[in-house]
Amino acid sequence: MATSPRSPLALAGLLAAAGVTHFVAPKPYDATIPSFLPGSPRTWTYVSGAVELALAAGVALPRTRRAAAHATAAFFVGVLPANVQMAVDWRHRPTALKAAAFGRLPLQIPLVLWARGVARGQARQG
Template sequence: MSRDITGLALGFAASGVLHLVKPEPYVAIVPKPLPFKKELVLGSGVLEIALGAMMLHPRTRRLGGRASVGLLAAVFPANVQMAMDVVRDEKAPTLFKAAAIGRLPLQLPMIRIAQKAARS
């Protein structure tokens, strides 16, 4: 298994644990029209842990990769919401604003790695 797939899988697992242990920052970036924000965050945390584990095991790597592509696409609106909120916040440091915007394009390499896992 390649390092990039391992890295994505471990990143998913770590992020999933953070969703469960400290959901508040994630709840804050769920797009405003969506209901059940905390439940969505907790569910996505469990899903990230499961998908990370699936990408680590050869038998489930393909399905884990495919589902990870879907999850990354599904959470992208929350990342956009966070960037918009940070940019609008007059008190937010410029570096934080730049990081919130700069992380948006990082979804693409993550999706590519998940697709690679789906093909393996």
């Protein structure tokens, strides 16, 4: 997947915005934390938000972009269980909410491909 020169910054912006929302409005994220994870859901919400902010910084900087983009792809795969948990938990909610929850699942594929494309683009440049 070819990326434009602005693609890394767009990915960094998406990660930063998502990371900030984990701290500004953590309650919806808490509800997506799978119950099999140890500890408090809020802790996982804050940790994942901090990881997204760190990944955003890494992707934004050319020097760390390739490694951070690979880590971002892995992160997007890693949060899939939370998205599955959300879809399962929201299956009886109103149609719009249910559609949003189930719509997140296939969205992980283009996100992973985007991050991998950013990493490959940096490898060609660097």
